[in-house]
Structures are given as structure tokens and as C-alpha cells.
Amino acid sequence: MKNLKKTFRWFGPDFGVALSDIKQLGVEGIVAACQEIPLGEVWPLETIASLKKEIEDHGMEWAVVESVNVHTAIKYGLPERDAYIANYKQTLKNLAANGIYVVCYNFMQLIDWTRTNLDYELPNGASALHYDPIAAAAFDLFILKREHARDSYDEVVLKKAQDYFEALDDAARQRLEKAILAGMPGSRKLIDLDEFKKNHSLVLEIDKEQLQDNLAYFLKAIIPEAEKLGVRMAIHPDDPPFSVFGVPRIASNYEELKFVLEACPSASNGLTFCSGSLGASADNDLVKIVQDFGDKIHFVHLRNVTRLPDGSFYEAEHLNGSVSMEKVMKAIVQEQRKRHLNGKGEIRIPIRPDHGHVLLDDKKRMNDFYSGYSLIGRAMGLAQLSGLEKGIREGLKIGGTA
Known part of the structure; x- marks a missing residue:
């Protein structure tokens, strides 16, 4: 075969x-x-x-x-x-x-x-893609500023997201925005934030x-x-x-x-x-x-x-991770x-x-x-x-x- x-x-x-x-x-x-x-x-x-x-x-x-x-x-x-x-x-x-x-x-x-980080450093020095739910919530609340976004998170996450965002300097905030708006595969053009907000508002009206x-x-x-x-x-x-x-x-x-x-x-x-x-x-x-x-x-x-226990994940080596x-x-x-x-x-x-x-x-x-x-x-x-x-x-x- x-x-x-x-x-x-x-x-x-x-x-x-x-x-x-x-x-x-x-x-x-x-x-x-x-x-x-x-x-x-x-x-x-x-x-x-x-x-x-x-x-x-x-x-x-x-x-x-x-x-x-x-x-x-x-x-x-x-x-x-x-x-x-x-x-x-x-x-x-x-x-x-x-x-x-x-x-x-x-x-x-x-x-x-x-993903919330496109250059997540691993212990061996290599880098991987990473998703952090707190970083995603921070983007949602303080960059995207989605209406009623606070209703999607409990008080613990809201506090962590606020603390996370306030600890970021301007460069780090730009990296977070860039990671999420990285665009379609094969394109270096970031999705425009205003266009993202417009499409986001539209899709939120659809169950x-x-x-x-x-x-x-x-x-x-x-x-x-x-x-x-x-x-x-x-x-x-x-x-x-x-x-x-x-x-x-x-x-x-x-x-x-x-x-x-x-x-x-x-x-x-x-x-x-x-x-x-x-x-x-x-x-x-x-x-x-x-x-x-x-x-x-x-x-x-x-x-x-x-x-990881906090709900985040990173892309591991192909044979080593949570997937068997x-x-x-x-x-x-x-x-x-x-x-x-x-x-x-x-x-x-x-x-x-x-x-x-x-x-x-x-x-x-x-x-x-x-x-x-x-x-x-x-x-x-x-x-x-x-x-x-x-x-x-x-x-x-x-x-x-x-």
C-alpha cells in the first residue's frame, strides 16, 4: 500500500x-x-x-x-x-x-x-506561534473596544486583561495588534483595524x-x-x-x-x-x-x-505536545x-x-x-x-x- x-x-x-x-x-x-x-x-x-x-x-x-x-x-x-x-x-x-x-x-x-504572539520564545531558543486568552481579551476590550465585550468575561479575566494591557508599552501594544490582524496567509498586509471593526459588528448580528x-x-x-x-x-x-x-x-x-x-x-x-x-x-x-x-x-x-492550564496554547514540535x-x-x-x-x-x-x-x-x-x-x-x-x-x-x- x-x-x-x-x-x-x-x-x-x-x-x-x-x-x-x-x-x-x-x-x-x-x-x-x-x-x-x-x-x-x-x-x-x-x-x-x-x-x-x-x-x-x-x-x-x-x-x-x-x-x-x-x-x-x-x-x-x-x-x-x-x-x-x-x-x-x-x-x-x-x-x-x-x-x-x-x-x-x-x-x-x-x-x-x-494568535496573540507570532514570536513566542521557547526554552530551547526557537520561536513559535502562541495564543493567550488574556491577551486576546485585552485586545477585545481595549483595542477593538467591542460593545458589550465585558459581558463575555468574568471578573477575574477582566482584571487580568486590564492589568496585562496596562503593563504593555506602545511597542508591545502594536505587536499584539499586529499579531491578531496579521491578515490572510500569503499576505504581508495587515487587516485594517477599522475594516476589522466594521466586519466584526456585522458578524456579531448573525447567530x-x-x-x-x-x-x-x-x-x-x-x-x-x-x-x-x-x-x-x-x-x-x-x-x-x-x-x-x-x-x-x-x-x-x-x-x-x-x-x-x-x-x-x-x-x-x-x-x-x-x-x-x-x-x-x-x-x-x-x-x-x-x-x-x-x-x-x-x-x-x-x-x-x-x-496550558491557563487556557493558552503554543505550537509545539510535531511529535511533542498535547496531541498524541x-x-x-x-x-x-x-x-x-x-x-x-x-x-x-x-x-x-x-x-x-x-x-x-x-x-x-x-x-x-x-x-x-x-x-x-x-x-x-x-x-x-x-x-x-x-x-x-x-x-x-x-x-x-x-x-x-x-
């Missing part, structure tokens, strides 16, 4: 990592997107073809699109959403015409993911059930087209998997993922399994999610987090075996190391990278995961070839 397909996310040459660098890591597939196309517009055939050729010229394939982002009009159920859904369908057609069939996307509100209805509306429009094209849509879980700044989550746990899959049952309606996003909550049983939804997992992100990566990898390999035996689904599930520490020589050029996407840290993660996969296959007596 064949191994998992090793992939690596690439944001283009402006983000510190070249395709020639990635090729040296033994990677087969690239995870990329046409990032220069404005949100909601159709990705032209020629733009897709050009990026695909650039990747193939380096001896790799464009294995997964991450992401064809979903316009806010669709997420918020605005009148113009049907026009953006039509554009989304055309982009899927253009991707399929270029032989690209796996599309990762998310339905997160406001921003793709939330969880309506957001789920908006997602179901999108899926019922998109999935039949994806099915005809042979495209596999893979929603990414919310990150972190709990409410931030009063905004509901709708893809953060077992029941919510079940809702997504049942909203439009189809082999084309599936998941991006992200062990880091889901693993940031101790309530999520990652192995059960793989076992129960395995046939709908079209793409895998593997990273680890260390959850051994159990997760075993469940994924067993899902492969199921597919091999029943002849259903892609056996070589694309998998990539997600995020990575900044360490060694990468510390000299950390400003070149998009946060979380250093070269050496992810390369180390890929090596660790590849070794883990091989060891599990040996233990289960399952062979594997590329």
Missing part, C-alpha cells in the same frame, strides 16, 4: 522559500493558491496554468489548492452572495480543467486564524444557526458542481476551536463537522483534518474524528500544540488501509507539516517568512512525520511505497 503523499505549502518566492528549496526535502506535491487574485473574483485559466507550470518545472505537482477563499458576502448571507458563488464555481471549473482536484477552504469569520445555514447554502450550491468536476472540497476547521471576540464557531468540533458533512452529503463534500486546530481543544477526540469521518478526509494538516501524534497517524494509516481494501477514495491522501518553529539559520531571515511557515522548522516536522508514518506501517505490518 502506498505512503501518504508528502506536500508542502508555498506562498511564492516573496515569502522566503523557493521551490528549489522544497524539492530538496523529498516533497512530491505543492500546496498553493493564486493569491494575487482579489477575493471573490474568478481565477483565470491562464493564471492557474502558469502557476502549475512553475511548480511542475521544479519536478513537483500542484497537489492541493489552499485556499479558494470564500467571500464574506457568502459567509454573512448578503444579497450579492449568489454572484460570488457563481464566480467560485467558475474557479473550480478552471482548476479542474488544469487537473487540480483538491480544494481546501474555510468558513472562518473575520480572519483565518487568531451560530444562521452562520451554519449560510455554510449549508454555499455547500448546496457548490458541491453538485464539484461532484460533476471530480473536485474534492475540504473544509478547514476553525482556529482556534472556540469563540474569539464573541464570534461563534461552526467548524470546531465533532458535531459541527458532522453538520457540515450532512448539509450536502457527497463524496465531494469533505474535510481538511487539522490536528493543530482541533487539538487546541482538549474536548476534541482527534482519533474518533478520523475514524468516523475518515472517508471524507481529503487533505491532512499535521501540527502539534501544547495546551502517534495515535493520530495510526488512525490515518488505518483509514488508508480501509480505502485500499474497499477500493473507495484516494489512498495517497495529501498531507503536509503545518506551521513550524523558527530555528537555526531561519532566525536570521524570519521576517522573510509568513508567520508559521519557516523552512527549517517545517522541514524538521516533515522528517519527523515521515519517520513516524514509516514506524507505524512497520508496526502494523503495512507496506508503503511512494
